Amino acid sequence: xxxxxxxxxxxxxxxxxxxxxxxxxxxxxxxxxxxxxxxxxxxxxxxxxxxxxxxxxxxxxxxxxxxxxxxxxxxxxxxxxxxxxxxxxxxxxxxxxxxxxxxxxxxxxxxxxxxxxxxxxxxxxxxxxxxxxxxxxxxxxxxxxxxxxxxxxxxxxxxxxxxxxxxxxxxxxxxxxxxxxxxxxxxxxxxxxxxxxxxxxxxxxxxxxxxxxxxxxxxxxxxxxxxxxxxxxxxxxxxxxxxxxxxxxxxxxxxxxxxxxxxxxxxxxxxxxxxxxxxxxxxxxxxxxxxxxxxxxxxxxxxxxxxxxxxxxxxxxxxxxxxxxxxxxxxxxxxxxxxxxxxxxxxxxxxxxxxxxxxxxxxxxxxxxxxxxxxxxxxxxxxxxxxxxxxxxxxxxxxxxxxxxxxxxxxxxxxxxxxxxxxxxxxxxxxxxxxxxxxxxxxxxxxxxxxxxxxxxxxxxxxxxxxxxxxxxxxxxxxxxxxxxxxxxxxxxxxxxxxxxxxxxxxxxxxxxxxxxxxxxxxxxxxxxxxxxxxxxxxxxx
Amino acid sequence: xxxxxxxxxxxxxxxxxxxxxxxxxxxxxxxxxxxxxxxxxxxxxxxxxxxxxxxxxxxxxxxxxxxxxxxxxxxxxxxxxxxxxxxxxxxxxxxxxxxxxxxxxxxxxxxxxxxxxxxxxxxxxxxxxxxxxxxxxxxxxxxxxxxxxxxxxxxxxxxxxxxxxxxxxxxxxx
Numbered sequence: 001x002x003x004x005x006x007x008x009x010x011x012x013x014x015x016x017x018x019x020x021x022x023x024x025x026x027x028x029x030x031x032x033x034x035x036x037x038x039x040x041x042x043x044x045x046x047x048x049x050x051x052x053x054x055x056x057x058x059x060x061x062x063x064x065x066x067x068x069x070x071x072x073x074x075x076x077x078x079x080x081x082x083x084x085x086x087x088x089x090x091x092x093x094x095x096x097x098x099x100x101x102x103x104x105x106x107x108x109x110x111x112x113x114x115x116x117x118x119x120x121x122x123x124x125x126x127x128x129x130x131x132x133x134x135x136x137x138x139x140x141x142x143x144x145x146x147x148x149x150x151x152x153x154x155x156x157x158x159x160x161x162x163x164x165x166x167x168x169x170x171x172x173x174x175x176x177x178x179x180x181x182x183x184x185x186x187x188x189x190x191x192x193x194x195x196x197x198x199x200x201x202x203x204x205x206x207x208x209x210x211x212x213x214x215x216x217x218x219x220x221x222x223x224x225x226x227x228x229x230x231x232x233x234x235x236x237x238x239x240x241x242x243x244x245x246x247x248x249x250x251x252x253x254x255x256x257x258x259x260x261x262x263x264x265x266x267x268x269x270x271x272x273x274x275x276x277x278x279x280x281x282x283x284x285x286x287x288x289x290x291x292x293x294x295x296x297x298x299x300x301x302x303x304x305x306x307x308x309x310x311x312x313x314x315x316x317x318x319x320x321x322x323x324x325x326x327x328x329x330x331x332x333x334x335x336x337x338x339x340x341x342x343x344x345x346x347x348x349x350x351x352x353x354x355x356x357x358x359x360x361x362x363x364x365x366x367x368x369x370x371x372x373x374x375x376x377x378x379x380x381x382x383x384x385x386x387x388x389x390x391x392x393x394x395x396x397x398x399x400x401x402x403x404x405x406x407x408x409x410x411x412x413x414x415x416x417x418x419x420x421x422x423x424x425x426x427x428x429x430x431x432x433x434x435x436x437x438x439x440x441x442x443x444x445x446x447x448x449x450x451x452x453x454x455x456x457x458x459x460x461x462x463x464x465x466x467x468x469x470x471x472x473x474x475x476x477x478x479x480x481x482x483x484x485x486x487x488x489x490x491x492x493x494x495x496x497x498x499x500x501x502x503x504x505x506x507x508x509x510x511x512x513x514x515x516x517x518x519x520x521x522x523x524x525x526x527x528x529x530x531x532x533x534x535x536x537x538x539x540x541x542x
Numbered sequence: 543x544x545x546x547x548x549x550x551x552x553x554x555x556x557x558x559x560x561x562x563x564x565x566x567x568x569x570x571x572x573x574x575x576x577x578x579x580x581x582x583x584x585x586x587x588x589x590x591x592x593x594x595x596x597x598x599x600x601x602x603x604x605x606x607x608x609x610x611x612x613x614x615x616x617x618x619x620x621x622x623x624x625x626x627x628x629x630x631x632x633x634x635x636x637x638x639x640x641x642x643x644x645x646x647x648x649x650x651x652x653x654x655x656x657x658x659x660x661x662x663x664x665x666x667x668x669x670x671x672x673x674x675x676x677x678x679x680x681x682x683x684x685x686x687x688x689x690x691x692x693x694x695x696x697x698x699x700x701x702x703x704x705x706x707x708x709x710x711x712x713x714x715x716x
Contacts, residue, residue: 060552095681098699132570136563143559238562241569262675263576312598314673315588376669377650394651397615408615411646 008165018043023161023168044152063137063144072138079134083125086110086117139234146227157217162210166507169498174510174523176534186501189530193499196529200522202497211499220513222489229482236475247468250343254351254375255459258305260317261466265310266338267319271301273345273460298342300327300462304335327464337468344463350374350413351459353435356452357383357422370420370451372435374413386424393419398436422449495519497526508534578677580697584609584688587673589643589666592652597641597664600692606633606714607688608640608707611679614647614655618701619683623659629707630663637690637716639664645682646671690716 005011010021018025025043062068086109087093089102096102106114106123121128169175180186190211194204202213240246253259253270260267277293280286305319327333333340355370368383374396381389393406398417401407406417417436423429432443433451440451495512497519508527512519520538527534578585584607588598599607610626612619623642630640640663644652649667656665668674677686680699687696687710695714698706 054549056549056552056556059556127570129567129570132566133563136559136566139562140556140559143555147555235562238566238569241565243575260670260672262672313585313587313676314668315596315598376648379650391650393654394648396647396651408651410615411613411651 016044018168019165020044020156021161022163022165024165025167025171041149041153042156044156060144060148063141064148066145069138069141069145072134072141076131076134076138079125079131083122083131086114086122088125089123135234139231142227142231146224150221150224153220157220160205160212160214162205162207162212164210164498164500164509166502169500169507169509172498172509172511173516173539174508174519174536175539176508176523176527176536177505178532178534180501180504180506181531181533189506189532190499192530193526196526197497197522200525202495209501213497213499214495216492216494219488219492220494222485222487222492224485225488226482226485229478229480229485232478232481233475234478236471236478239471239474240469245468245470247466249466251464251466252344252346252461253300253302253464254349254461257375258303258319260307261338264338264466264468265307266322266335267305267307267317268340268464268466269303269305270462271303271324273298273300273347273462275299275345275347298329298345300342300464301325302327302333302340302462302464304333304338304340332467337470339467341465341467342462343465346461346463348458349461350416350456352457353416353418354454354456355435355440356454357387357389358450358452359448360450361448364450367449369454371457372416372418372420374416377418386426388423390421390423391418392421392432393417420451424449493518495522497523506532506534508532508536574678578686578694578697580694582694583692584686584694585676586692587676589668589673592644592649592656592665592667594664597666599641599688602639602641603692604690604716605637605639606690606711606716607686608638608711608714609643609686609688610640611643611645611674611677611682611684613645613682614651616682620659622683622701622703623661625702625704625707627659627661627663628704629711632708633711633715634663638711638714641666643668643673645674645679687711687714689714 006019006022006024006026008019008022008024010019012020012026016026023043086106089096092102092105094105096105102123103115103118106118108114110117117123121130125131170177186209190206190209193211194206194213197213198204200215202215205212205214247263249262251259251261251268253268255270255272258267258269275298276296278296301324303324304322305317306322307317307319309315309318323333323335325333327340327342329342332342352374353372355372357367357370359365359367367385367387370381370383370389372378372391377391377394379391383389395406395408395417396411396413396415397409398415399407399409415437417434419432419434422431422433429448431447431449433447433449434441435451435453438453440453442450493512493515495518496510498507498509500507500509508523510519510523516538520536523536526532527536584599586598586600588596591597599609608626608629610622612623614620626640626642630638634640642661642663642665644665644667646669647667648669652665652667666673677684683699683701685698685702686694687698689695696710698710702710
């Protein structure tokens with residue numbers, strides 16, 4: 001006899017566990033009740049088990065296996081863990097300009113294991129081709145596993161089977177069987193049961209001699225809903241690689257400076273920066289801060305410009321203001337999909353040196369103020385009265401070079417040295433002097449001009465994180481769908497109760513995908529209220 | 543659903559997932575699509591010249607260009623400058639331009655330095671480091687050898703000597 005043909009006459013696809021028509025278990029003898037098939041997919045054949053002839057079907061079947069899916073997840077977990085043993089390339093603490101330097105770093109720092117780590121590509125694990133492939137395979141498995149199970153499940157649940165085979169009912173974890181009570185009528189009993197169950201929120205499907213009550217069917221869609229959420233999430237992550245979808249840059253902007261934002265046509269100006277502190281009167285209790293302060297807010301007043309001349313990088317920008325306002329921590333400046341976050345500050349940095357030029361041979365008479373902007377020192381300043389000041393040389397971060405000549409360590413004014421020339425009397429008088437580390441050295445032993453050091457200009461440099469992430473709405477939406485799916489599957493249960501008359505017996509069976517205790521209570525309530533002479537047996541496994 | 547329909551749907555679903563895989567792999571291999579690469583056109587830019595008008599890279603089409611990113615604080619850059627100057631003197635009549643891009647320093651700092659080393663090839667001031675970022679400059683000196691039609695022939699990170707420059711320049715002369 002064709003194995004797929006049930007005794008009720010229905011032909012089932014290969015792989016079917018419970019007959020699609022009458023619910024009788026196929027292929028196996030139900031002698032031992034514990035061998036009753038799993039109810040997880042209603043005993044339907046997974047679609048992948050149906051045909052396996054073509055290559056495409058074999059690929060499909062491979063991805064359809066939950067064992068394979070778990071395997072992929074385990075490999076991803078192990079891979080991710082291994083990626084944390086040694087630092088990823090981007091976190092190497094020393095400069096490694098070339099690929100050879102990267103390789104050398106791993107070998108020299110971690111020895112043989114480091115070499116292997118590098119050779120296998122673990123130093124760039126999370127963007128390596130094989131890790132990305134695994135993630136896409138996981139996505140594929142998610143899609144195919146879901147499709148393969150949700151469609152048969154949907155078909156099975158869409159047409160509730162009323163006249164189940166006796167062995168189907170017997171195979172359920174909750175089952176009771178007993179003779180018809182004396183003088184009772186089938187239709188009355190069924191109507192009574194239907195009423196009781198309806199009150200409990202069940203949907204009733206019935207014929208003249210059978211009844212099925214069902215509630216919470218939608219909770220069966222929970223896992224598939226959360227898979228959809230996960231897939232949307234993965235698509236969102238993948239979308240970040242599309243040019244223009246994602247950027248994460250950092251710019252330092254001095255007060256008064258306008259800076260280009262890399263890879264965008266935008267410029268940002270730092271109008272002013274200030275940190276606000278809590279005053280003592282605002283504090284709920286007296287704190288001993290030992291002279292310290294607690295910051296209240298970090299704020300940059302900024303202007304965002306669009307450069308109309310962005311086609312040629314470096315060319316003089318043609319700026320149009322598009323937005324202005326404060327940027328405070330957690331309250332970024334927004335323009336289209338660009339976000340500017342307050343995320344760093346260097347306060348009280350040297351911006352400019354100030355000097356008073358004095359005439360030492362004339363009672364230290366003040367001749368004027370000299371300002372040396374340390375980011376762009378002026379070549380020449382005119383102080384009036386025929387006095388000019390030239391900047392001869394400038395080392396922003398002074399160090400004495402190996403050749404005995406002054407040099408600079410960086411291009412930032414951390415330790416500025418400035419050489420100035422004072423020219424007076426139409427060039428007849430020329431005196432040179434050098435400012436370094438808070439003192440002025442003059443060339444002549446008995447100079448006419450002197451410099452009085454005044455308070456330097458101190459500026460704040462704000463650190464702005466510029467981000468663009470167009471995939472965020474999709475990632476949030478995916479996460480939201482995921483949560484809905486989890487809630488559906490967690491907080492509701494799919495409960496079914498069958499009441500059936502076969503010959504002179506009444507049979508009752510119940511099934512739920514979780515919370516058997518809740519179902520048991522409802523079944524007990526049903527028996528009590530309909531006064532059916534049944535004792536429910538609860539099996540340990542079904 | 544019949545058999546051929548099912549195969550059709552499976553091919554479509556797997557095809558779609560394959561496209562996703564190809565895209566994911568492509569973006570894992572090409573991490574920075576805007577990076578300057580050998581064989582690709584050098585991105586055009588314009589910068590202010592030290593003691594001169596603005597200069598655009600496109601102005602130098604038809605000449606071999608040695609684009610050298612440097613700073614006065616960088617020792618190997620200092621050691622390399624005379625070699626660059628020497629090669630510039632030797633090949634400038636044969637269509638070579640050496641362009642030094644100074645990274646984020648002021649005129650007052652750069653000018654005496656350039657004078658001290660006797661450099662007379664064009665020096666561009668990248669005061670906001672915009673071009674430095676555009677060319678993804680990490681450690682300096684970094685030197686780009688650009689052919690007369692504007693393509694990057696070679697990128698070299700580190701200090702060059704005369705022989706190395708001569709050998710590389712021979713490939714980009716018009």
